[in-house]
Amino acid sequence: MTFSAESQSRPRSSARQTTWIAALLIVVLAALVVPPLIFLLQGSVLIAGAPNEATHWGLENFQNVLGGRRFVATTLNSLSFAAGSAAIALVVGWIMAWIVERTNAPLKGLAYVTAIISLGTPYILYVSAWLLVFGKAGPVNQLYRTLTGASDVLINIYSMPGMVLVEGFLWSPLAFLLVGATLRNANPELEEAARVSGAGVWATIRRITMRLSLPAIMALSMLVFIRAIEAFEVPALVGLPGRISVLTTDIYTNMMARAPPDLGGSSALSVLMLLLVLVLLYVYAGLSRHAERFATITGKGFRPRPFDLGRLRYVAAAILAVDFVLLLMVPMLMLAWISLLPFFAPVSAASFKLISLANYRTVLASDHVELMINTMLVAVATATIAVALTFLAAWLAVRRAPGGWLVERLATIPLVFPGLVLGVAVMQVFLRLPIPLYGTIGILIWAFVINYLPYGMRYSSSGMLQIHRELEEAAAVCGASALTRLRRIVAPLLAPALVAGWLFIFLMATRVLSLAILLAGPRSQTMAVAMFDLCGNGQGTELAALGLMWSMLMALISVVFYFMARRSAAGAMGRA
Amino acid sequence: MGGRRWTIAGATAVAALLGCGPAHVTAAYAIDAAVIAAAKKEGEVVWYSTQIINQLVRPVAAAFEKKYPGIKVRYTRANANEVAVKILNESRAGRPQSDVFDGTSTVVPLKQEGYVLQWQPDAAKAYPDLYKDPEGYWVTSNLYINTPGYNTSLVPQGTQPRTYEDLLDPKWRGKMAWNALPSASGGVGFVGTVLAEMGEPKGMAYLRAFSKQRVANVAAAAREVLDQVIAGEYAIGLQIFNHHAVISAKKGAPVDWIKMEPATGTLSVIAIHKNAPHPNAAKLLVDFIISKEGQEIYRDADYLTADPAVPARDPTLKPEDGHFRVRFFPPEAIEDNLPKWKQIFDDLFG
Numbered sequence: 001m002t003f004s005a006e007s008q009s010r011p012r013s014s015a016r017q018t019t020w021i022a023a024l025l026i027v028v029l030a031a032l033v034v035p036p037l038i039f040l041l042q043g044s045v046l047i048a049g050a051p052n053e054a055t056h057w058g059l060e061n062f063q064n065v066l067g068g069r070r071f072v073a074t075t076l077n078s079l080s081f082a083a084g085s086a087a088i089a090l091v092v093g094w095i096m097a098w099i100v101e102r103t104n105a106p107l108k109g110l111a112y113v114t115a116i117i118s119l120g121t122p123y124i125l126y127v128s129a130w131l132l133v134f135g136k137a138g139p140v141n142q143l144y145r146t147l148t149g150a151s152d153v154l155i156n157i158y159s160m161p162g163m164v165l166v167e168g169f170l171w172s173p174l175a176f177l178l179v180g181a182t183l184r185n186a187n188p189e190l191e192e193a194a195r196v197s198g199a200g201v202w203a204t205i206r207r208i209t210m211r212l213s214l215p216a217i218m219a220l221s222m223l224v225f226i227r228a229i230e231a232f233e234v235p236a237l238v239g240l241p242g243r244i245s246v247l248t249t250d251i252y253t254n255m256m257a258r259a260p261p262d263l264g265g266s267s268a269l270s271v272l273m274l275l276l277v278l279v280l281l282y283v284y285a286g287l288s289r290h291a292e293r294f295a296t297i298t299g300k301g302f303r304p305r306p307f308d309l310g311r312l313r314y315v316a317a318a319i320l321a322v323d324f325v326l327l328l329m330v331p332m333l334m335l336a337w338i339s340l341l342p343f344f345a346p347v348s349a350a351s352f353k354l355i356s357l358a359n360y361r362t363v364l365a366s367d368h369v370e371l372m373i374n375t376m377l378v379a380v381a382t383a384t385i386a387v388a389l390t391f392l393a394a395w396l397a398v399r400r401a402p403g404g405w406l407v408e409r410l411a412t413i414p415l416v417f418p419g420l421v422l423g424v425a426v427m428q429v430f431l432r433l434p435i436p437l438y439g440t441i442g443i444l445i446w447a448f449v450i451n452y453l454p455y456g457m458r459y460s461s462s463g464m465l466q467i468h469r470e471l472e473e474a475a476a477v478c479g480a481s482a483l484t485r486l487r488r489i490v491a492p493l494l495a496p497a498l499v500a501g502w503l504f505i506f507l508m509a510t511r512v513l514s515l516a517i518l519l520a521g522p523r524s525q526t527m528a529v530a531m532f533d534l535c536g537n538g539q540g541t542e543l544a545a546l547g548l549m550w551s552m553l554m555a556l557i558s559v560v561f562y563f564m565a566r567r568s569a570a571g572a573m574g575r576a
Numbered sequence: 577m578g579g580r581r582w583t584i585a586g587a588t589a590v591a592a593l594l595g596c597g598p599a600h601v602t603a604a605y606a607i608d609a610a611v612i613a614a615a616k617k618e619g620e621v622v623w624y625s626t627q628i629i630n631q632l633v634r635p636v637a638a639a640f641e642k643k644y645p646g647i648k649v650r651y652t653r654a655n656a657n658e659v660a661v662k663i664l665n666e667s668r669a670g671r672p673q674s675d676v677f678d679g680t681s682t683v684v685p686l687k688q689e690g691y692v693l694q695w696q697p698d699a700a701k702a703y704p705d706l707y708k709d710p711e712g713y714w715v716t717s718n719l720y721i722n723t724p725g726y727n728t729s730l731v732p733q734g735t736q737p738r739t740y741e742d743l744l745d746p747k748w749r750g751k752m753a754w755n756a757l758p759s760a761s762g763g764v765g766f767v768g769t770v771l772a773e774m775g776e777p778k779g780m781a782y783l784r785a786f787s788k789q790r791v792a793n794v795a796a797a798a799r800e801v802l803d804q805v806i807a808g809e810y811a812i813g814l815q816i817f818n819h820h821a822v823i824s825a826k827k828g829a830p831v832d833w834i835k836m837e838p839a840t841g842t843l844s845v846i847a848i849h850k851n852a853p854h855p856n857a858a859k860l861l862v863d864f865i866i867s868k869e870g871q872e873i874y875r876d877a878d879y880l881t882a883d884p885a886v887p888a889r890d891p892t893l894k895p896e897d898g899h900f901r902v903r904f905f906p907p908e909a910i911e912d913n914l915p916k917w918k919q920i921f922d923d924l925f926g
Binding site: 132135136137158236237240241243245249253254256257258260261342343344345346354366420424427428431432438439517518520521522523525529530532533534540 | 622628629630650651652653654655657658660661662664665666669671673685753756757758764792793794795796800803804806807808809810824827828829911914915918926
């Protein structure tokens, strides 16, 4: 009698605790996400009249977006650009992740070094470096002309394939880290069973490994696809010189043709994006309905054992090396080259005479201490808050707790905010509310947390999908409350995914430009400002030096953090 | 007709300097002891700038703080558009944070909504009319001049194009680049200058012919277009800043600029917020920047000074000393015409 009463009351009190957590999280997420959302919706239907004329409501912004110049062609460009980039990012990221996590190939460390350093490098520098390598005057085309005597180019990077490759490669470190976290936890018993049953390596990959990482791949392709539709840098730097326009470049340049910029068109595009995201989320929810099928961390003990690739492992290592060279060495060497020069010059015997360390001396002599401290504060706080929130959110969503679906949508919506729209929205919120955050680094953290929620969510929830609920049920039967279960079971098991997520957000937050520029006040300047300064000033060579040193520092911090976190996570899971 | 007002030849600038005072400008105010005392009580001044911090803002702030001890200069930097967005939002919410701001077109929307103080410092009296708002809201701190620049190892000196007609030569096809963002320092500004100079029908005919030259649209600042020219990606960069070419050439880069007439000129103007939290310190700062002392700091940072009495470090960069014609577009002209120029640019070059 007493026993059954107790075992009934415990789950009920535990359920109540879950409901409280859900309610609290909904309030917090709504406070973050809803105000910018309202601003976005309002902005999309609010039409600014001529100066001194009242604004009015209307659908002109949507008409302008939909009826824009060459709308169909531009949209098709956008779609093929996004689909191509997502495909490349996923294929590259998945292959790298599989080799690193599931095989006995050597040189695995290269993949991490590549991912971490490339994530910590300012975007604009990275893309510029690639363009200098593959551009008309770059070493690749120069070599081709010298060898063949031709006067044209071998590679025209300013083309749609060029755009897709650059964007896809830019996203592949994210895909690698995310898929890696998933594969690391995958139960190898299934793969072993397949091989015992006579399936070859390829059949095992295709029918077991790929399918198990399907939810992560779906979630990731959605993320990259949406971000690539919204991407501005690559279409602008690579596409426009080749006369390839996509939706964002058209809208951005139209918006900026007025001071202050006309935010209506940008908002209307975001609302259309929001609809697309909601549809994709709906489809995704259908796919992950039977999420248990993908759960591979169960109550049964498992020890991931890597595939023995035999001789093929040298091929795998070669793939890792190629990725390292292409994604890291080539752009980094180009940056290093530029950073030693007084101005941009192609690699040639003549320009070797110009080499000096002057740029490094200038950078080290400028006073960046305050900027560095601010940047680190913002990045650490942003990553920690975003990961903590999405850890709970993913748990509620994947466990289908009451309110879980709402939590998931709230945490995913910020995907649709273009930087400028989000910046203006956050600004408005703090100008109107009597919270004294405006002009402090607090407002930067606030905006960054919103911006990076969807990324945290992807990391947490794809990790969460793999943890079978039976572990928690066992704990619940033993009387563990929801909080205890989160603390003692879910958090340690999820640690690799959370660490990867933290690192990703931390690195992104240290280098983001557009949001920081708009929200930084006179007392809250960050490194982004210094980089923006150099960038607009033609101190590209100095920027290369600063960027290189900065990304090395970030990489160092990340590596230390990563190994510390992995060790403690491994300790918690009983596999040292 | 309006176009004529924006044209300045060396001769007219000198004339403006020698004789014609700013008759119709709202009275300028001298900085007196009372203003300085009040400014010191305010203790700081906040400057929203579009200028490079390391090169210009910091030295100006340091010199100002030295001259007026006890008044701290605080600053942020963003592009003209973002500065406008920031100030507009803060002002509409009734919480202006900035005292002083600058930019080539920032001032126009703010003026329209009544957030700009009608005030010009005494020192502005010596400035040509063109460099200050006839209604007295802003005054120019420095000039920007956009002209073509070329890579001297790809285009030997002497063979560079010198006129707009020269640019139509098929030998330049596919070898030129410009900034494709909607600003005067890009293809859009080129369109504007051609239309203002040649008039509508002739200008359009020229632009149509020019569109066959397949100029590469680089979506980055004019400075980066020039960097690509220096790197050899393109032979000629259009609408680059002439002082950038000189700075790079001084470092040994194979680059020079072309006195193509007319060059495109824009004004970086400085103004005070009407509800500035530190109004006296704001006046002190603007007065300092417009004074000879402030202008010399601009000169030392390689900027093109607005004060005709302070020549640029390389004097030939300024129209009156370099003897070339520039078509200037004040902030209002840019704001009024930019969308139209952009439309034409998109149709012909997009």
